[in-house]
Amino acid sequence: MxxxxxxxxxxxxxxxxxxxxxxxxxxxxxxxxxxxxxxxxxxxxxxxxxxxxxxxxxxxxxxxxxxxxxxxxxxxxxxxxxxxxxxxxxxxxxxxxxxxxxxxxxxxxxxxxxxxxxxxxxxxxxxxxxxxxxxxxxxxxxxxxxxxxxxxxxxxxxxxxxxxxxxALQSANGWLAERHNPETHLIPNILKATNDAPVKIFGTDWPTEDGTCIRDYxxxxxxxxxxxxxxxxxxxxxxxxxxxGSGDGYSVRQVIAAAEKAVGHKIPAIESERRAGDPAILIADITKAKSYLNWQPNRGIDQMVLDTWNSIK
Ligand SMILES: NC(=O)c1ccc[n+]([C@@H]2O[C@H](COP(=O)([O-])OP(=O)(O)OC[C@H]3O[C@@H](n4cnc5c(N)ncnc54)[C@H](O)[C@@H]3O)[C@@H](O)[C@H]2O)c1
Missing domain, CATH: 3.40.50.720 (NAD(P)-binding Rossmann-like Domain)
Structure with a gap:
């Protein structure tokens, strides 16, 4: 086929x-x-x-x-x-x-x-x-x-x-990973952050436990x-x-913490204003995916960050 x-x-x-x-x-x-x-x-x-x-x-x-x-x-x-x-x-x-x-x-x-x-x-x-x-x-x-x-x-x-x-996926031809330009996605941007170009946390006063936005990865x-x-x-x-989705949500600070664990050092980050149009929390209900497709997600945030890190380091 x-x-x-x-x-x-x-x-x-x-x-x-x-x-x-x-x-x-x-x-x-x-x-x-x-x-x-x-x-x-x-x-x-x-x-x-x-x-x-x-x-x-x-x-x-x-x-x-x-x-x-x-x-x-x-x-x-x-x-x-x-x-x-x-x-x-x-x-x-x-x-x-x-x-x-x-x-x-x-x-x-x-x-x-x-x-x-x-x-x-x-x-x-x-x-x-x-x-x-x-x-x-x-x-x-x-x-x-x-x-x-x-x-x-x-x-x-x-x-x-x-x-x-x-x-990312390690394929027979090497790592397949995000290579967007500009890169707008959080995980690669966290992993590429430097003291001169720290990752921006958009809003720390959202109605979430640590004040940062929650997303489903x-x-x-x-x-x-x-x-x-x-x-x-x-x-x-x-x-x-x-x-x-995974059916779970992670805050920006939690993703940064997962990245720090993967790279073994502190990630340079700065707090900035909320971005217009960002919802506080986005999490998928994946009940239909599980039942209709007989599928479930098996790889968590630590694996996502680690694979991305291994693909770019
Ligand atoms: N990355 C995410 O988190 C995410 C989330 C939700 C939905 N999506 C959807 O997933 C799909 C893939 O996203 P991605 O992150 O891999 O983006 P990407 O930009 O890496 O891939 C899109 C591909 O489409 C090609 N393309 C664009 N216009 C084309 C055209 N007119 N004719 C032929 N090829 C064309 C590009 O060259 C590119 O290779 C998109 O439809 C996107 O909307 C992505």
């Missing part, structure tokens, strides 16, 4: 490529390398350097495929506020083109990346798939639009709504295990939305 992995040169997509190959699938990667890196694509995968926005590239990539894992997207919240049209074009327009070409190629199976950003400010935690989505930025809005498009597509489809993905390997289970349990001509 051949899987098209869109965005397979990116952080999460590359991990999916490695784990799909390991599980015995054939893989084609479609990636325009706008934020991805060609050196993570294994030689066993067929690589189409191209865009979701090109019908020709989509035709070439979809040829011979049986199912799609769709990771390719623009995914920076701040950038989406500055460039909402780009996010609409790539995320919504690119997904629409992909779905249309899948139909032309007779491919009906898809697992796709959604995000906790579709929920916006939660009315309760943990957040369930039944909670009303109310995205607070163009990134979350475009991802919600994709979920709505796929829901009416007639495909056998699962949207996986990730919370904060972290950690999921190891990228647990995340991709769930994708493979989703691929293998796709509902017939139906769309499901499933949260993926």
């Amino acid at each position: 051949r899987i098209l992995v869109t965005g397979g040169a990116g952080y999460i997509g590359a991990t999916a490529v490695a784990m799909l190959l390991e599980a015995g699938y054939d893989v084609t990667v479609l990636d325009d390398l706008s934020t991805g890196h060609s050196d993570v694509i294994p030689t066993e995968a067929k690589f189409v350097k191209g865009s979701l926005l090109s019908n020709q590239d989509l035709d070439e990539a979809l040829t011979g495929c049986d199912a799609v894992m769709h990771f390719a997207a623009k995914s920076l919240v701040g950038e989406s506020v500055e460039k909402p049209d780009l996010y609409a074009e790539v995320n919504v327009g690119g997904s629409k083109a992909l779905f249309s070409k899948m139909k032309a190629h007779g491919i009906k199976k898809i697992v796709l990346s959604s995000t906790a950003a579709t929920y916006g400010e939660p009315k309760r935690v943990p957040i369930s798939e039944n909670d009303e989505p109310a995205p607070k930025n163009p990134y979350g809005a475009t991802k919600l639009e994709i979920d709505r498009m796929v829901a009416t597509s007639g495909f056998s489809a699962i949207s996986l709504r990730y919370f904060n993905v972290a950690g 999921i190891h990228v390997v647990d995340l991709i295990e769930a994708h493979i289970k989703a691929l293998e349990t796709l509902p017939e001509a139906k769309h499901e939305i499933i949260n993926l």
Whole structure:
């Protein structure tokens, strides 16, 4: 069975490529390398350097495929506020083109990346798939639009709504880890902090035990295990939305403490003002992921930090 992995040169997509190959699938990667890196694509995968926005590239990539894992997207919240049209074009327009070409190629199976950003400010935690989505930025809005498009597509489809993905995979070709530029994610930024460029703690007066924001982190390997289970349990001509997190929350200070344990020294950090639009606590309700996918996360925050550290040190 051949899987098209869109965005397979990116952080999460590359991990999916490695784990799909390991599980015995054939893989084609479609990636325009706008934020991805060609050196993570294994030689066993067929690589189409191209865009979701090109019908020709989509035709070439979809040829011979049986199912799609769709990771390719623009995914920076701040950038989406500055460039909402780009996010609409790539995320919504690119997904629409992909779905249309899948139909032309007779491919009906898809697992796709959604995000906790579709929920916006939660009315309760943990957040369930039944909670009303109310995205607070163009990134979350475009991802919600994709979920709505796929829901009416007639495909056998699962949207996986990730919370904060972290950690790294040591593959046959070396570490697969976050190499975003700019890096907006907490764990790599903590591990790269120096006295000259300390990590910023945005707000220490949140209504949480230690005053810093709480987020739900999921190891990228647990995340991709769930994708493979989703691929293998796709509902017939139906769309499901499933949260993926660990179901636990860690404060910024707790993540820094885990990082200090991994690196063996104090992490330079400075306290700064709250960021506008940050909710105090985001934790996933993962009851549906556990029951529907027969899956559970196995790697905790210490492992996420340690693997990230080993990938960059
Ligand atoms: N990293 C997280 O914590 C997180 C959380 C929730 C959801 N997500 C979603 O997971 C997916 C992957 O995220 P990531 O962190 O690996 O990001 P990433 O930027 O590392 O990977 C995205 C990949 O898509 C490619 N791409 C972008 N536009 C393209 C286009 N038009 N055509 C072809 N390829 C294109 C990029 O070159 C890149 O390789 C995204 O859809 C993102 O919204 C990520």
